[in-house]
Amino acid sequence: MSEDAVATIPLIADAGGRPGQVAMVVADLDEAMASWGAVGHTAPRWRIWTYGPGTVSSLTYRGRPASYSMRLALAGSNPQLELIEPLEPPTIYHDWLLDDRRGVHHLGFHVVDLRATTDRMVDAGYSMIQSGVGIGADGSGGYAYFDTVDTLGYFLEAIEVPDVRRDPERVWPLT
Numbered sequence: 469m470s471e472d473a474v475a476t477i478p479l480i481a482d483a484g485g486r487p488g489q490v491a492m493v494v495a496d497l498d499e500a501m502a503s504w505g506a507v508g509h510t511a512p513r514w515r516i517w518t519y520g521p522g523t524v525s526s527l528t529y530r531g532r533p534a535s536y537s538m539r540l541a542l543a544g545s546n547p548q549l550e551l552i553e554p555l556e557p558p559t560i561y562h563d564w565l566l567d568d569r570r571g572v573h574h575l576g577f578h579v580v581d582l583r584a585t586t587d588r589m590v591d592a593g594y595s596m597i598q599s600g601v602g603i604g605a606d607g608s609g610g611y612a613y614f615d616t617v618d619t620l621g622y623f624l625e626a627i628e629v630p631d632v633r634r635d636p637e638r639v640w641p642l643t
Contacts, residue, residue, distance in 0.1 A: 478588035479614065479626050482579050488627065489548045489576030493561045493569075497539050497553035501640050504549065514541040515636035520556065523634065525602030526610075529558050534598075541640070550576070560598045560613060560623065574613060574623035582610045582628035589614050589626070597623070604630020 494500035501514045520537025521527065527534045537556040543549045552573070554561035564573055579585040586596055594614040601610035609630025616624045 478592050479577050479585055479624050482585045483577035487547050487575040488578040489550050490572060491550035491552060491574050491576060492571065493552050493554065493564045493573040495565060497541055497551055500551045501541055505641065514543045514640045516541045516638050516640065517634060517636055519600060519603065524600040525607060528599045530597055534558065572622045574625045576625040576627045579626045579628055582612060582626055585626045586612050604632050605634045606630065606632040608632065
């Protein structure tokens with residue numbers, strides 16, 4: 469896909485062309501954090517959350533309401549690294565592992581208005597395949613994944629950062 473074609477993807481344009489997150493799906497989050505923590509002889513501090521029906525007010529998978537869950541760890545910034553361990557199916561993370569895929573699962577882009585960006589992506593022909601709304605402690609924020617695997621080799625995620633983020637369940641490594 470050419471640079472011009474990528475620049476015309478509404479999500480990328482809405483986010484100013486710069487990803488805020490690079491994400492990998494992993495079978496075991498603790499093992500993956502240990503592996504990534506060893507890179508460069510420095511241990512990034514991973515902040516860990518579990519997302520699912522108890523922490524996200526509205527979940528969808530392939531156009532239908534869903535009840536999935538996952539554990540994720542975030543480290544760094546600009547872009548942030550994300551590791552995702554799927555827990556309760558169905559999710560695109562489970563699909564990824566079942567297809568024996570490795571490497572970058574998605575690039576996440578921060579947007580101001582998730583609904584408007586989702587509408588623009590769908591209007592441009594990109595299917596929204598998974599979403600979660602109400603991820604913050606105050607019920608704000610959300611995410612939506614779009615199917616760009618055939619054109620880009622990975623998914624794109626629109627992220628509306630919550631006004632109030634939940635405290636992480638834990639931080640690794642402990643200090």
